[in-house]
Amino acid sequence: MEHIFGLHGSLKAIEGKGSHLAGLLLKASEVLASVEGCRLYMISIDAHDEDLIWVTEAWDSKENHAASLQDERIRSIIGEAMPLLDGMPKGGKSLKVLGGLGF
């Protein structure tokens, strides 16, 4: 079966900076609209921690995802986001997306 490449992971912001971090990720999602292979890029705040941001992604391929991280606009947003992070990002969980509704 052909799979879409999925990722689900979290970024912990330093105290009080969750909303700022989420705003940067929403800006990134606008850039990704013009990047090849991005099917889904969903930004959420943890229901119990305003400084814990979850990102759920679906890509046509792992290679498309890797290429996006080389995009200058994405690199610039990553540069803005790094000082807001409380520690390094946790490695996102890899998923084989089968399908479903709404993306």
Place this chain on the structure above:
Amino acid sequence: MEHIFGLHGSLKAIEGKGSHLAGLLLKASEVLASVEGCRLYMISIDAHDEDLIWVTEAWDSKENHAASLQDERIRSIIGEAMPLLDGMPKGGKSLKVLGGLGF
């Protein structure tokens, strides 16, 4: 800020039944296309465990999600899925979905 109600959780199938379980969830996603308030219902297989199925959902409201579980067609699919599960479903993680791309 207005949030979409998100859920991300897993279902563990008994050995060898992951694909069967995923197929039932994909059938559920077809039903959800005609149910109020479902924005996203994405079915994935864990990259490292073929019997661990992840479901990522986004709903206009928590109430819409609760109502969907009363739908006869969904209840019927849940009835088919239950015997395939290795233990009870883990409580999905609640998310406040802010936005993003592709759903």
